[in-house]
Amino acid sequence: MDITATASTRPTVRVVSPFHTFEGEGFPVRRPFPQPGLPLLDPFLMVDQVGPHLLGPGEAKGAPAHPHRGFETIQYVIEGPMEDLDSHGHHEVIHPGEVQWLTAGSGVVHLARPAPALVADGGPQHLLQIWVNLPARLKGTPPRAQYNPPGGLPVVTTGEGATLKVIAGSTHGVSGPFETHTPVLVVHARLEAGGRAEFTAPPGHNAMLYVLSGSAATPEAPIPDGHLAVLGQGAPRFTVEAPDEAAEVLVLAGEPIGERVARSGPFVMNTVEELHQAQADYQRGLMGRIDA
Numbered sequence: 001m002d003i004t005a006t007a008s009t010r011p012t013v014r015v016v017s018p019f020h021t022f023e024g025e026g027f028p029v030r031r032p033f034p035q036p037g038l039p040l041l042d043p044f045l046m047v048d049q050v051g052p053h054l055l056g057p058g059e060a061k062g063a064p065a066h067p068h069r070g071f072e073t074i075q076y077v078i079e080g081p082m083e084d085l086d087s088h089g090h091h092e093v094i095h096p097g098e099v100q101w102l103t104a105g106s107g108v109v110h111l112a113r114p115a116p117a118l119v120a121d122g123g124p125q126h127l128l129q130i131w132v133n134l135p136a137r138l139k140g141t142p143p144r145a146q147y148n149p150p151g152g153l154p155v156v157t158t159g160e161g162a163t164l165k166v167i168a169g170s171t172h173g174v175s176g177p178f179e180t181h182t183p184v185l186v187v188h189a190r191l192e193a194g195g196r197a198e199f200t201a202p203p204g205h206n207a208m209l210y211v212l213s214g215s216a217a218t219p220e221a222p223i224p225d226g227h228l229a230v231l232g233q234g235a236p237r238f239t240v241e242a243p244d245e246a247a248e249v250l251v252l253a254g255e256p257i258g259e260r261v262a263r264s265g266p267f268v269m270n271t272v273e274e275l276h277q278a279q280a281d282y283q284r285g286l287m288g289r290i291d292a
Helices: 003-007 116-121 272-283
Strands: 012-016 019-023 027-033 044-055 063-068 071-079 082-086 091-094 098-103 108-114 123-133 144-147 155-157 162-168 184-191 196-200 206-214 228-231 237-241 247-254 262-264 267-269
Touching: 044 071, 044 206, 044 247, 071 082, 071 162, 071 184, 082 098, 091 098, 091 144, 108 116, 116 123, 123 247, 162 196, 184 196, 184 206, 184 237, 196 247, 206 237, 262 272, 267 272
Parallel strands: none
Antiparallel strands: 012 228, 019 027, 027 044, 044 123, 063 108, 071 098, 071 123, 082 091, 082 108, 098 144, 155 162, 162 184, 184 247, 196 237, 206 228, 206 247, 262 267
16 A cells, blocks of 8 residues: 555544425425534535426426525536526626636525426536535625636646636636635536546645535545535545546535524524524615616
8 A cells, every 4th residue: 555645634523314395386406515513614615506407398497586694505417507686797608618606795586496497498407506605704795796707617637637717716726717705716627437626725624525416436435416525624635436437527616604594494693693683684684786
């Protein structure tokens, strides 16, 4: 055994199964966290997977207008276009392969719904919603929405059977296009059967692997479809592979904020008093409104 290589590779701490719930107007999501025993993986607050599924005409559902304060949301559309509006005047259709990075900050009202053609005609739908916390000093930052650059997200094809779409952070010589308030790595990895990919993150950063489809593995443990592997913090490198069949994997790593988290529905603050203030501000219309 290569002791040096082993010592520099992150171990698998645990593999977590997801639970299933419904959001918005009743669309199903698969959620590895938060859940009892795993409330967050600092700085990440939540991962929701919608689909993949095939919708019939009239079956597509969205999330009506709702507020956010104190964190950022990443909406990554893999299949099925989504229309996004918010109370600060942003209005975009997010097409397959595109991302909306919404910094809620001091507060914004947001609406996400399937594009009209998907509602009318049906079709495949698959998307991710990822929440990233903001430190206390940035929870009052002005809201901002970022979208895909004109050339699209950078994609790297490795010589080991992996294709990597880099949403945020840097890996394999490329960097994601979004400005992030917290150092994070967000990658959609497609692995051929027998393929593998290696990543690095600074020691002390949290890292995890969530299997979107197929089955994957770390050197220590299998990761079935829909399961999340939580990795140790002490080493710089970690590896994911698809030993038996092709797999799609969401790779997440980030610097922990290390602050108290108080959360209630669409608000993520540091104290209960701040949550009460957020709710009051929303009810008074201080986060704006959407004329949809």
